[in-house]
Amino acid sequence: MPPLRLATAQLPITGNARQNGQKVRAAMRDAAASGARLILFPEGMLSGYAKNPIQDWSEVDWDVVREELEQVMVLAAALELWVVLGSAHPLTPPHRPHNSLYIISDQGELVNRYDKRFCSATETNRFYTPGLEPLIFEVDGFRFGCAVCVEINFPALFIEYDELGVDCMLLPSYPIDRIFFVKARAYAAIHNFWLALSVPSECADLMKSAVIGPDGGVMAQVEAAEGTVLNDLDRDAPELDVALKKARPWRAVAGTGEFYRDAHVTDPRSTDKTVL
Numbered sequence: 001m002p003p004l005r006l007a008t009a010q011l012p013i014t015g016n017a018r019q020n021g022q023k024v025r026a027a028m029r030d031a032a033a034s035g036a037r038l039i040l041f042p043e044g045m046l047s048g049y050a051k052n053p054i055q056d057w058s059e060v061d062w063d064v065v066r067e068e069l070e071q072v073m074v075l076a077a078a079l080e081l082w083v084v085l086g087s088a089h090p091l092t093p094p095h096r097p098h099n100s101l102y103i104i105s106d107q108g109e110l111v112n113r114y115d116k117r118f119c120s121a122t123e124t125n126r127f128y129t130p131g132l133e134p135l136i137f138e139v140d141g142f143r144f145g146c147a148v149c150v151e152i153n154f155p156a157l158f159i160e161y162d163e164l165g166v167d168c169m170l171l172p173s174y175p176i177d178r179i180f181f182v183k184a185r186a187y188a189a190i191h192n193f194w195l196a197l198s199v200p201s202e203c204a205d206l207m208k209s210a211v212i213g214p215d216g217g218v219m220a221q222v223e224a225a226e227g228t229v230l231n232d233l234d235r236d237a238p239e240l241d242v243a244l245k246k247a248r249p250w251r252a253v254a255g256t257g258e259f260y261r262d263a264h265v266t267d268p269r270s271t272d273k274t275v276l
Contacts, residue, residue, distance in 0.1 A: 189216025
């Protein structure tokens with residue numbers, strides 16, 4: 001199967017959806033010109049993220065957000081580019097919005113939406129309605145899973161996606177500490193999948209948007225405060241042979257206990273835990 005070129009953006013996020021949408025579409029054009037098949041944007045990229053810069057949802061013109069989203073969809077079709085775009089998704093008043101990722105196909109269709117399930121306490125109490133379900137979608141034979149920001153603190157979520165057979169986790173975020181990047185590398189190495197981390201320019205002093213390999217290594221990252229990084233997801237890359245073709249299938253078998261069943265023995269020196 002041929003590699004898939006993934007673009008991961010790092011852009012400033014404002015409270016102006018028009019301005020955010022222009023940034024999104026410019027990055028899409030650059031990514032498509034470089035051969036990308038999918039581009040990932042940060043958490044809250046289109047609408048603006050709650051707490052910074054959005055202090056109250058009354059500040060957001062949802063009609064403008066919808067218009068900008070529709071323009072992104074039209075451009076995605078023209079560029080034949082998949083887009084994963086962070087944005088708040090309004091619900092019926094008085095319900096708070098979801099903290100969402102819009103999944104837009106290379107035909108310009110909104111094919112699905114991931115709603116952040118594990119929102120922070122502040123998010124849940126003031127800004128967002130939590131979602132309920134995992135989300136997987138496929139592009140050119142690669143399976144992508146979605147998580148958002150603080151969800152990195154819930155190992156069960158990443159175990160769930162591993163069991164669902166994802167090749168790459170998409171993790172748009174608005175991080176507040178540097179340890180976040182270490183956690184992302186750990187999940188990629190433990191589960192042997194790629195992990196794309198997209199953060200806003202406002203967080204560039206903490207970490208950069210990056211693609212982490214199935215071995216936990218940083219394969220590519222944005223160098224400046226604003227930009228987009230490209231990386232090919234290649235199942236046949238020699239440097240990933242152990243992670244993808246040995247470690248991941250072995251761990252799947254070992255995790256069930258099947259691998260060790262015939263290796264267990266009946267021995268009193270094993271069962272007696274007090275013997276020297």
